[in-house]
Amino acid sequence: MAKELKDLTKRSENYSQWYNELVVKADLAEQSAVRGCMVIKPYGYAIWEKIQRQLDDMFKETGHVNAYFPLLIPKSFLSREAEHVEGFAKECAVVTHYRLKNAEDGSGVVVDPAAKLEEELIIRPTSETIIWNTYKNWIQSYRDLPILCNQWANVFRWEMRTRLFLRTAEFLWQEGHTAHATRQEAEAEAQQMLGVYADFAEKYMAIPVVKGVKSANERFAGAIDTYTIEAMMQDGKALQSGTSHFLGQNFAKAFDVQFVNKENKLEYVWATSWGVSTRLMGALIMTHSDDNGLVLPPHLAPIQVVIVPIYKNEEQLRQIDAKVEGIVARLKALGISVKYDNADNKRPGFKFADYELRGVPVRLVMGGRDLENNTMELMRRDTLEKETRSCDGIEQYVRDLLEEMQNNIYQKALNYRNSRITTADTYDEFKQKIEEGGFILAHWDGTTETEEKIKEETKATIRCIPFDSFVPGDKEPGRCMVTGKTSACRVIFARAY
C-alpha cells in the first residue's frame, strides 16, 4: 500500500483533518505563498473543468450568454446599494497604487508614492455593482430586455480563516446577472436557476440537495430573496452549494437603470444574480469520499477507467499492451475516458492505491492468467467490489456500470442525508440533537432575534425554509421552539461550513 494512502486520517478519527489531507494527497489543490489563495492543481482543475463545461451547457440551454466585466470596481460603487456595502466592504482587497519603483537602497522594489490612485479600486468580491453600472447603458426600452448574462471569473474576499475549496480568499465561480421588465419574470428566473443548480448537483455531482429560501438574516446583501441549495456532508454539517437571488429593483435604483415599458412609462429594471463556485469541489469531496481517498461520480471523473497491467517480463507486457490496445479503443469509442498505465517505474500495488486515492471509478487489471483466459479483474471504486470478467463486451459492461455507480453513489448520499433529517419540538431537544449533527426541522417565530439567539447558543443556523416536505406535517403551522410564538412551518437548522 502506498505511503500516501496509509497516512490518510480516517473520517471517524477527525473528519476535518481527513478532508484537509485528502485535498492535498489526491493532488487537487494546495496552499500558495499568498495567504488564503490556493493553487488548483491539474487533477483538481480537470474536475472543475468538467463542472464548468456541464453548467455552461445548461446555462446556454436556458438562453444565457457569457460576457466579461472588469476585475476592479471603483470604491464608490460599493456604497451605492446600502445593504450591499455592509456585506462586502469589510473584507476586500484594495488597489491604491499603479506603479512600483526600485528602492533607493537597492533592496528591491517599493510602491511609488507618486503613483497613488485618485479613487481606490476594489478587487471584485462579486460584480453586481460594476455590471449594473454597465447595464445602465445597455437598457433603454423593454425591447432591450431581458438581458441574460453569465460570467466565469475569479473573485476575492479577504477571509480570515480559509480552507482549500471551502473558503478561500480568491476563488473561481460563475455569476449570472439578469435584467427583466417585470417582477414576475425576474422571480421566475431566480427560481429557474436554482432548479438548474439542483439538477446539476443531483445528476452530475450525485449530491442530493434541499431547495429553499433563506431567512432575512442569511440573505445576500442587497437581495429581496435568496434561494439556496443545501447539501449534507458526512459529518452531518450543511454546505450551502449554490444561491440564486431575486434582487428586486435594488440595484436598478442604486445605478439608476430605468426602461420605457410597453405602456411607454419609465420603470426600474428587475434583477437576479446567481452563482456557484469552486466550493462545489469541497462539497463533491466531502459527500462521497471514504477512508481510502476520493470517490468521484463517473459523470465528473477526469479518468473514468484506469487499466493496469501485471507482468513478469517485457515479453508478457508487450502481449498485454497489444491486448489492452483494442479494449482502450472500444472504451473510448463509447465516450469513456480511459488511461492505460503501463509505466514501469511504479509497482502495481502503488498504482492501485494511487488510483483509489484519486477516486478513479473503475479499475481494470490484466495479468498473465487473464491474458490466457481473455479476462480482466474489475474493481469499482464506490463499493471496492472486485470481479473477473471476460474481455468480450467489457466495454458495454463498463459503460453500464459507470451509470449504475453514478446512481448508486447518489442513492447512498440520499439515504444518508434522509437518515439524518430529524425534528425537534422543544429547544432542549433541539440542543441535544444539534450536537449529533444532521438537519433538524423545527418551528421558529420568524424573527432575526430568535435566529441569532439560537446561533449563539448552539452554533446552528437556519439553512433554509425548504420548498419540499421532508417529514409529515413539516409544512403545518406550530409554535416556535424558543419563544412559543406562532410559526408557519418548520425550517431547517444545521451547523454549517
Added chain:
Amino acid sequence: MAKELKDLTKRSENYSQWYNELVVKADLAEQSAVRGCMVIKPYGYAIWEKIQRQLDDMFKETGHVNAYFPLLIPKSFLSREAEHVEGFAKECAVVTHYRLKNAEDGSGVVVDPAAKLEEELIIRPTSETIIWNTYKNWIQSYRDLPILCNQWANVFRWEMRTRLFLRTAEFLWQEGHTAHATRQEAEAEAQQMLGVYADFAEKYMAIPVVKGVKSANERFAGAIDTYTIEAMMQDGKALQSGTSHFLGQNFAKAFDVQFVNKENKLEYVWATSWGVSTRLMGALIMTHSDDNGLVLPPHLAPIQVVIVPIYKNEEQLRQIDAKVEGIVARLKALGISVKYDNADNKRPGFKFADYELRGVPVRLVMGGRDLENNTMELMRRDTLEKETRSCDGIEQYVRDLLEEMQNNIYQKALNYRNSRITTADTYDEFKQKIEEGGFILAHWDGTTETEEKIKEETKATIRCIPFDSFVPGDKEPGRCMVTGKTSACRVIFARAY
C-alpha cells in the same frame, strides 16, 4: 440601411477610427467605468470562447493540462529575477490594504488604515514568479518532469494608452508554463507551441503569420529567446499575435528549483512560457473586416448562417416558418450554427445591415417568390456576392461554401500580406518605404544601438528574424543598412500595434 452601418467610418478615411467604431458597433466590447478595463460583450465573448475552446483542445492534444495559480503575487517575488522586475514592476496594480470601513462623516467607505498589508501584493502581470515558486515544491527528481501546465486567466498591466482588445489594462489570456529536464526539450517545447499558435492563426483565424525570433531588445523580460508570430493588418502595420519564450534556467535559479537528474546530480530546471490573449480579437477584426463591418472566418463565427424571411402577411410568414424549420434542422445536423431571425420588430433591411456589421458568413433570405419556387437567396459575407439556390441540398452547399470562404479569406489576407513584404537596401530607401507601411526585409548589424536608432528615427521596430524565406536571398549575409557592418540575414522591420 441601418443607422449604425451608415455611420461606420471607412478604412481609407481613418483606419484607426474605423477599428474603434467597429468594435463598439458590432457589440464586441466597450470601455468600462474603470480606466483601461474593457467589458467584453456577449457577441465578442462568444468569439473568444471559440478561440479558447479550439486552443485548449490543441494544448491538450500536445499533452498539456490546465491548472490555476493565484491572482496576487507578493511584491518581493517580482524582484527575484533581475530582468523580469525591470519589465513588469513599472506598470502594475498594487494591493496595499485588505479592508474598507464607513467614513466617519457618513459619505461612504474609506480605506481602513489599520488594515495595511505587511507586504504589498501585485495583481499578476504574468505568472512566472508565482508559478516557479509553486513548482519548487512539485519538482524533486527527473521523474517529476516535464510539467506541462497551462492556465486561462486575467492579467493586469497598467497601460497608459489603451485600445479595446489591442491594449487594455486588464486582459484575458492563457499562459503556458512548462518545466523540463533538459535544455533541448525546453527549446523544442517553445518551438512546438509557436507552431501551435501559427497553425491556430492560419487554420482558424485565417490569419497568415510570420514565425520568427525576437531581437534581444524585444525579448520577454527574463527570457533567453522569445519566439513570435507576427501578423499584418490592413494598414500595413504589424501585430504581434502570440509569443513563446525559452526561459533557460533563469526562473529556476531565481526560485531555486533544482532536480536530481538521471545521473543523480542536482541541476536547475529548464523552462518555457507562452501566451496568447484577447489581443487576438483585435487581430481577427483588423485582418478581415471591411467598410460594411466585421468579416469573420466561418471557423470562429458564433453564428455561421442567418436566415431572414420576407413576408407580406402573417399567413405567408407561417408558411415560410414551416419551410425554414426543416432547413434549419438539416444545417444543424451538419454541425452548422444557424439563427432564424423572424422577429417582427425589425425590417429585413435593418436585419441585413446588422448581420453584415456582425460578420455572419452566410445570409439566406426566403420571400414569397422563393417559397413558390423552392429557392432561397444566398449572400456570402466575404465577397457580398448573391445567388439564388434551390432549397434542395442547400445544407451541403452551405457547408462547402463555409469551407471555401474560410480558405478564401485566408488566401486574400495572405496575398495582401505578401504583396506588402518588400526589401530595402539603403537607410534612405527604408525610410521612404516604411512610410508606406508593410513589412520591410533589411540588413541590420545585430546591435541594440542600431535597432533603437532606427526605432527613434522611423518608429519601426524589428518584428522578428523570420524562420522562413520571403524574398530570394533574404537568408544570405549582407551589410547593415544603417552602419554598413556585416549582417547574417535580413530581418523584418515594421511599425507595429
